[in-house]
Amino acid sequence: MSKTEKDSSGLSYDESSIKSLDWREHIRLRPGMYIGKLGDGSAKDDGIYVLVKEVVDNSIDEHMMGHGKVIDVVITESRVTVRDYGRGIPLGKVVDVVSKINTGAKYDSGAFQKSVGLNGVGTKAVNALSNYFKVQAIRDGQTKYAEFKKGVLVTDGKMTKTDDKNGTYVEFEPDNAMFKNYHFIPEYLDDLMWNYAFLNAGLTINYNGQKFFSKDGLLDLLKQKSDAEDLRYPIIHFKGNDIEVALAHGNQYGEEYYSFVNGQNTTQGGTHLAAFREGVIRGVRDFFKKDFDASDIRASIIGAIAVRVQEPVFESQTKTKLGSTNMAPDGVTVKSFVGDFVAKELEIYLHKNATVADALQKRILQSERERKDIAGIKKLANERAKKANLHNRKLRDCRFHLGDKNPRNAESMIFITEGDSASGSITKSRDVETQAVFSLRGKPLNSYGLTKKVVYENEEFNLLQHALNIEDGLDGLRYSRVIIATDADVDGMHIRLLLMTFFLQFFPDLVKAGHVFVLETPLFRVRNKKETIYCYSDEERAAAINKLGSKPEITRFKGLGEISPDEFGAFIGDNIRLQPVLLHKDSHLQKILEFYMGKNTMTRQEFIIDNLRIELDRVEAKDKDVITEEVAEEI
Structure with a gap:
């Protein structure tokens, strides 16, 4: 084919087809x-x-690298500022460091031996994807700054004198054209800052007026992530060169891990976490001289591991999964380094702490009994689930899943709906490549206080478990987001609570890992002949009425089934609104479940009535007692 000849598609392929993008264009085109x-x-x-x-x-x-013990972070609704007190960027390279790909100190292994960012892209991406970006370096009594808009340099400040301490200041505002309707969730940012503190004992992070500081590293992390009352023995904690480990066993179902590489939270694990899990099994077996089942050893474990790796290889730029097999280019493997260290140190610790060893063995034997107790029903349930999967009417699956090697795997989600009408609307309007639908028969069972046997005895729970593929942990999870989609009424709220109870009772790691969400759908549709506005609250409805004027038509959606498939497509597409299910760091999971879903009916009734009095203030005094009695009877 000649250089101007058209191919079979009818499109020409010549010199004009070859395009070169500059660094900012490439980042903005392929973020x-x-x-x-x-x-x-x-x-x-x-x-x-x-x-x-x-x-x-x-x-x-x-x-x-030993420079700076304090970092100041301020994050508002739309702007982020970070000030450290390190060495400061060399003043002559302030612009280059944030605007030229493959420019940075981290290519020099002498300057940054075991840092997270090794590809020279990080701050350039932030710059390119920000409406406003400012960087300022303070170094040895002099300072220089530069300002950018969407990666384009708009101000190249001159070098001037200053009395400020050495360090670097960065300020940016994410581009709202790229990050549509974005909002920072405080709990996520709190977790991020705490993780930095836990992994850098002695570092102080001042974030939005709050101090984040840790003395004992991963020991402090597990103390925060667990409740002392639920742990079977005191947290085991040990450190070595380039490695730190903490672990304990509780009473919850599943396994819960927090893993880090060079300070990066590897939420998807990787070679270091796999080695840690294997090391725990080996250490326990070696100490007790018994070939315990691996699942019994790891059942109810809560663990944390942090390693420092030279030139780490991650499976993506977001660095959520370690792919490195070696601790250093010419060093020992991650598997042997982590596995041998954990096995050896755990065995030594158990020899020195007989009480802990006894408590650990009791937890393992309890898990063994529970596993054998449900073995029969589990086998039958799994056989039923396999038959159902051949033609599972409850599940309308999607094409791509979380574990697939596909660019869209992280977009995969499953909507758990109540009844056929709601699931019908979602099914007709969904993206079949990334959005699955699981339809509930009605209100699920209240699973609080029940053993895991109910997951297999209850057909609906068992089918849901298999749809998500979480029977043996989160490694096989098929969807990035598990979305509870129920009506915005009392029944819908009840179903929502029952599902949350199911997940928190039997699969708490699914919630703690940030995979569970609640779908927000509009309560009102306000429209006139020219415009339609969907409103998610009374405040939004009032604003819409004010905007449209002239008595617009107002529709109150009582259930998801009332929303047409054509309309529903707008609510589960690019503008989908999701509310993450979060656990506050001070939350005691079992106490929460017991209060809201336990058998303490009178206590809950009194709580609800007490909190209803705020609304009852609007009612005439003579009617308050009557309303309170009616509410109490209904509860």
């Missing part, structure tokens, strides 16, 4: 290559949090 998915901030791995991390990571790397 997923640099920060993963864009998102609106409802998920903890959405792009706006990656932007924050990329900037803070640089300050952390300075601290790791």
Whole structure:
């Protein structure tokens, strides 16, 4: 074919077809290559949090190299500022460091031996994806700054004198054209700052007026993530060169891990986490001289591991999964380094702490009894589930799943709906490539206080478990987001609570890992002949009425089934609104479940009545007692 000849598609392929993009154009055209998915901030791995991390990571790397013990972070609704007190960017390279790909100090292994960012892309991506970006370096009594808009240099400040302490200041505002309707969720940012503190004992992070500081590293992390009353023995904690480990066993179902590489929270694990899990099994077996089943050893475990790896290889730019097999280019493997260390140190610890060893053995034997107790029913249930999967009317699956090697795997989600009318609307309007639907028969069973046997005895729970593929942990989870989609009424709220109880009771790690969400759908449709506005609250309805004027038509949606498929498509597409299910760091899971879903009916009744009095203030005094009695009877 000649250089101007057209191919079979009818399109010409010549010199004009070859395009070269500059660094900012490439990042803005393919942001997923640099920060993963864009998102609106409802998920903890959405792009706006990656932007924050990329900037803070640089300050952390300075601290790791022994420069700067304090980092100041301020995050408002739309703007982020980060100030460290390290060495400061060399003044002559302030512009280049944030605007030229493959420019940075981290290619020099002498300057940053074991940092997170090794590809020179991080702050360039933040710059390119920000409406406004400012960088300022303070170094030895002099300072220089530069300002950008969407990666384009608009101000190149001159070098001037200053009395400020050495360090680097970065300020940016994410581009709202790229990150549509974005919002920062405080709990996600709190977790991020705490993780930085836990992994860098002695570092102080001042974030929005709050101090984040840790003395004992991963020991402090597990103390925060668990409740002392639920742990079977005191947390085991030990450190070595380039490795730190903490672990304990509780009473919850499943396994719960927090893993880190060079300060990066590897939420999807990787070679270091796999080695840690294997090391725990080996250490326990070696100490007790018994070939315990691996699942019994790891059942109810809560663990944390942090390693420092030279030139780490991650499976994506967002660095959520370690792919490195070696600790250093010419060093020992990650598997043997981590596995041998954990096995050896755990065995030594158990020899020195007989009480802990006894408590650990009791937990393992309890798990063994529970596993054998449900073995029969589990086998039958799994056989039923396999038959159902051949033609599972409850599940309308999608094409791509979380574990697939496909660019859209992180977009995969499943909607859990109540009844056929709601699932019908979603099914007709969904993206069949990334959105699945699981339809409930009605109100699910209240599973609080029941054993895991109920997951297999209850057909609906068992089919849901298999649809998600979480029977043996989160490694096989098929969807990035598990979305509860129920009506915005009392029955819908009840179903929502019952599903949350199911997940928190039997699969708490699914919630803690940030995979469970609640779908927000509009309560009202306000429209006239020219415009239609969907409103998610009374305040939005009032604003819409004020905007449209002239008595617009107002529709109140009572259930998801009332929303047509054509309309529903707008609510589960690019503008989908999701509310993440979060556990506050001070929450006691079992106490929460017991209060809301236990048999303490009178206590709950009194709580509800007490909190209803705020609304009852609007009622005439003579009617208050009557209304209170009617509410109490209904409850």
